[in-house]
Amino acid sequence: MEHVVFFDLIIGLLIATTVINKRLNILENIFILITLEFIITGYVAVLTINLGLWEMAKNAEPYTILRLHEIIILPVLYLWYFNLLDAFKSLLGKSVLTLGALLIFYGSEYLLVRWNVITYNSWNAWYSIFVLFGVIIFIQLLRRGFKHRMLKEGIPN
């Protein structure tokens, strides 16, 4: 039953992401999304296949849920975060948003653990939060470079 709820959440998230007005322009959104997809699928592969720190459930249903989580849910949540980030001008506002976003990102991973989609081996929540924060920093750096390039070519924010 909870897995069905998960699919409902994905559809809802996708609809909301499509219809909502975004603060960043479409090219920057595409850049963030496709870069995130590459990074997230990469670290999930390292944690599951290479290091065995996350054990994946073998059945088709949990496998699909994990794939949907790394390909749709997490990247789209990050996209929301980066769009909202520009709305906050003060450092305090940005910090609170980042903290809240990390909790939501981890919350989505926690659901995977709770539903036995993944099982932690010598891994804990703090490591995940650290990795999720690392992704924010990395994307933020790449995003700045891309933004700089866009401005040089006369594309406004």
Place this chain on the structure above:
Amino acid sequence: MPLPQEFDHNEWFLLISLVLIYGVMFLLPKHIPTTITILVMIFSILSARFLDHLMAGPTINFYDMMDTGKYDLTDVFLYFLYGPFGYFFIYVYEKFNIQGLAVLFYILICSLFSIGYEWLNVHFDVFNYKNWALRYSFTVYMGVQAITILFYHFVKNRYELLKASNT
């Protein structure tokens, strides 16, 4: 991320391919704006990553890449090979203003070229097939290249709209 078990023929093949392809890319006269180039290149890299992630993982495993079935450091470099290929694909498409039915023939020719290059990769043990055949890759390339053209048109259209809104 594991390093290669041995730096042998497949790593050398990958390294030489990277040097050659990036060399040609930087020597070519610029024809597509850098912003679009970046997006097309990442899109091409991501297409390869997605397909490998879904088809060469532990649950569904049609093939392995490089020395192990794991996500090696050399796998990452292998993905960076797809970026310039995507760029060349769009570069020629744009340069010769390919339109109409010619698009289909262009995709067919590029897919044939791609399986030719993949055959070389198999020969040099970059790809190790398990339940996969070169013929299947042709179908995948056809689909991916068609999507790449759609993606390019979408991005180009938005790029021009954004640029026009700034003037």
